[in-house]
Amino acid sequence: MYEARYSFEDIITQNSIMMELKDIAKRVTKTNSTVLIQGESGTGKELFAHAFHKESLRRHGNFVTLNCAAIPKELLESEVFGYEEGAFTGAKRGGKIGKFELANGGTILLDEIGSMPINLQSKLLRVLESREFERVGGNKRIKLDVRIIASCNENLELSVQKGTFRRDLYYRLNVIKIDIPPLRERIDDIELLAQTMVSKLAIDLQLTPKTVSSEACDRLKSHNWPGNVRELRNVLERALYFATYNIILPEHLPEYINEKGTTPSSQPSLTLKDMVEKTEIDAIKRAIRDANGSKTIAAEMLDIHRTSLYKKIEKYKLTELMD
Ligand SMILES: Nc1ncnc2c1ncn2[C@@H]1O[C@H](COP(=O)(O)OP(=O)(O)OP(=O)(O)O)[C@@H](O)[C@H]1O
Ligand SMILES: [Mg+2]
Incomplete structure (x- = not known):
């Protein structure tokens, strides 16, 4: 349950910056140095963290993740340090x-560390310096024997400048920094990632093997991938279902990948409300077309409930889409 699932081999890349990062990472796995991994959402921060643990001398210990943004502030301290009976x-x-106790002997990933409340940042710093901590409401000192990996999808240095992140903690964490570039800055990775992920996905989903046509690859290369590798994986997964033969063509990609330069911002004559409505209408029409008319699948693709899709169709009087 607390094992790392990925190793460095699972990080697919042929981009020189990424290969250098992998090299640095491999060299420091054997040490206990703290690592700070930065990168936009979906760039592979978690993948790196898993690999760090899996190839370290601590691999037989637990790999524990704490998502600092997902846990309510009031609970975070007791989640991190645990508590004694009657503590509150x-x-x-x-x-x-x-x-921390769970990760003792292993590795902890402090995910989205930028969201950690400032008072807990101070406590974390003290713990990292003294390498000891106690449970909330307890007084027994527990030795900390944990490799710390922190990750962040904003620039932590900016958070320091804004005053939301302690400078001293930033320096303490920033011993080895892995700055993962966004996918749009490593277009040379797109084709390799696409072909490799399509093969793997087909196996996982028990579908017939498929490859990505060079035309489809060109389209993928021209998209700017705000959701990075995660977005690419989702696009490919969807294409695997849409492609009838063993090749993925541009028509199996969502329309927003194929269209260029039609973003709402290029139509300044519209009001914001008009733009939002137009974007919504376009997205609905496209999703229903891409889903071959199935509103259930279209709603899933749009990540909204089916009833709210029906409501929107009615609101915008999209008569051609009404049943
Ligand atoms: N270089 C890569 N090779 C193969 N798969 C990758 C690569 N980079 C990312 N992925 C895949 O993309 C998905 C997102 O990666 P991951 O969860 O590590 O992103 P993240 O940076 O932690 O994102 P977030 O900030 O949203 O948590 C995962 O399925 C991961 O396996
Ligand atoms: Mg993550």
Whole structure:
């Protein structure tokens, strides 16, 4: 349950900056140095963190992830350090072990560290310096034997400048920095990623093997990938279902990948409300077309509930789409 799932081999790349990052990462796996991984959402920060653990001497220990943005502020401290029985109202009998204790002997990934509240940042810094901590409401000192990996999808240095992140903690974490470039800055990776991921996905989804045509690859290369590799994977997964033969063609890609220069911002004569509505109408029409008329699949693709899709169709009087 607390094992790392990926190794460095799973990080697919032929981009020189990425290969250099992988080299640096491999060289420091054997050390205990703290690592800071930065990159936009979907660039592979978690992948790197898994690989760090899996190829380290700590691989037999646990690999524990703590998402600092997903846990309510008030609970974060007890999640990290655990608590003793009676530490606060609602505390479990017998107390609770925290993520640091769980990760002892292994690795902890402090995901989205930029969201950590400032008071907890101070406590974390003290713990990192003293290499000891105690549970909330307890006084037994516990030795910290954990490799710390922090990740962040904003620029932590900017957070320091804005005053939302402690400078001293930033320096403490920033021993080895892995700055993963966004996918649009490594177009040379797109074809390799696409072909490799399509083969792997086909196996996982038990579909017939398929390849990506060079025309489809060209389209993929011209998209700017705000969701990075995660977005690419989702586009390919969808294309695998749409392609009837063993090749993925441009028509199997969502329309927004194929269209260029039709972003709402290129139509300044419209009001914001008009633009939002137009974007919504276009997206609905496209999704229904891409889903071969199935509103259930279209709603899933748009990540909205089916009933809200029906409501929008009615709101915009898209009569051609009404049943
Ligand atoms: N270089 C790569 N090779 C293969 N798969 C990759 C690569 N980079 C990312 N992926 C895949 O893309 C998806 C997103 O990666 P990951 O979860 O590591 O992103 P992240 O940077 O942690 O994103 P977020 O900030 O949203 O948490 C995963 O399925 C991961 O396996
Ligand atoms: Mg992540």
